[in-house]
Amino acid sequence: MRRADRLFQIIQILRRSNRPVTGAALAAELEVSPRTVYRDVAALMAQRVPIQGEAGFGYLLADEYDMPPLMLTPAELEAMVLGAQWVAMRGDPQLSPAALDVLAKIVMAVPAHLRPFVAEPSTAARTPLNALAEQADTAMMREAIRRRMKMFVAYAAEDDKRTERTVWPVVLGYSDTQCVLIAWCELRQAFRHFRTDRIVAAEILDLPIPATRSALARRWEAWRTAELAQGIGSTPR
Numbered sequence: 001m002r003r004a005d006r007l008f009q010i011i012q013i014l015r016r017s018n019r020p021v022t023g024a025a026l027a028a029e030l031e032v033s034p035r036t037v038y039r040d041v042a043a044l045m046a047q048r049v050p051i052q053g054e055a056g057f058g059y060l061l062a063d064e065y066d067m068p069p070l071m072l073t074p075a076e077l078e079a080m081v082l083g084a085q086w087v088a089m090r091g092d093p094q095l096s097p098a099a100l101d102v103l104a105k106i107v108m109a110v111p112a113h114l115r116p117f118v119a120e121p122s123t124a125a126r127t128p129l130n131a132l133a134e135q136a137d138t139a140m141m142r143e144a145i146r147r148r149m150k151m152f153v154a155y156a157a158e159d160d161k162r163t164e165r166t167v168w169p170v171v172l173g174y175s176d177t178q179c180v181l182i183a184w185c186e187l188r189q190a191f192r193h194f195r196t197d198r199i200v201a202a203e204i205l206d207l208p209i210p211a212t213r214s215a216l217a218r219r220w221e222a223w224r225t226a227e228l229a230q231g232i233g234s235t236p237r
Contacts, residue, residue, distance in 0.1 A: 005073070006030055007040055011049065011061065020058025072110060077117040080106065085125035090174055094139045126176075136199035138172060141181055145169045148209045151183070154201035155194055162200065163187065168209045170220050172196075182220060191223045 001009070013029060014021055023041070027034045041059060045051050050062035072080075080102075087099035107118050144151050151169055156162050167183035170191075174180075178195055185192040209216065 001030065001032075003040070006032070006036075007044055008073075010037070010040055010044065011065075014051065014059055014061035015065070017060075020053055020060050022058045023056075026059070072114070074114065074117045077106070077110065077114060078121045078123055081118055081121045082123045082125055087174075089125055090179075092138060092174075092179070136196045136202050138179060138196060140202065140204060141169055141172055141196070144204045145171060145213070147204070148213060150205045150207040150209055152201075152203050152205055153181075153183075153194065153199055156198045156200055158198075166205065166207075167192070167194070168211070168216060170213075170216050184216065184219075191220050 009030060010026060013026060023034045023037045026037045026041075030037065041051060050065050051059050052062060053059040084099040084103050088096045090096060103118060107115055110118070141151070151167050153165050153167050154162060155165060165188075166186045167181075168186075169181060169183045171182050172179060173182055173193070179197070181194045181196055181199070183192060183194065184190070211219075
């Protein structure tokens with residue numbers, strides 16, 4: 001890796017972390033010696049890149065630091081293409097065409113010498129054997145998540161038993177064959193995973209969720225970790 005590329009990558013690693021990153025961790029990811037990392041960080045600081053910290057304690061990049069958003073490496077471009085391909089194949093009526101639009105915009109925005117990494121990538125997402133079943137209105141669910149609003153959901157379980165619930169949506173999860181609404185269920189007083197193809201009715205309620213998105217996500221992660229530790233897993237219910 002050229003030194004200029006390595007300096008850029010150090011900034012990228014620090015920018016994606018909200019905790020101090022040690023010189024040893026940087027060296028391991030960059031596949032260089034810690035001494036090389038220390039010299040590179042010193043060079044960046046000499047160029048007034050606002051890196052805080054020191055060897056032995058870790059480094060942080062100041063929040064106010066910014067770089068042009070499309071200074072992308074070939075590997076980053078191919079990662080974006082791979083993700084967009086996967087989304088486009090899922091059949092979501094809003095996200096699938098949006099993924100293709102993103103690729104078209106990237107092609108126009110990056111320098112000409114990088115366009116082959118988008119037009120002719122070395123990776124490809126596998127086409128799902130079975131398309132996603134017909135879904136409830138996932139666009140509305142994403143809106144509820146962004147606005148932090150409660151939702152009314154009428155749900156048909158595997159045994160076709162139907163229940164009506166008020167839920168606090170956390171995130172929509174996608175697999176090759178399913179889309180799942182992860183939410184706090186007021187009826188069960190616990191987190192539940194609802195398959196969107198079993199949601200027979202849904203609407204956004206005029207009731208704000210009494211928790212921030214990050215707090216709710218942390219609670220779900222803790223719940224999921226506990227479930228997995230008990231061998232319960234996270235099967236949609």
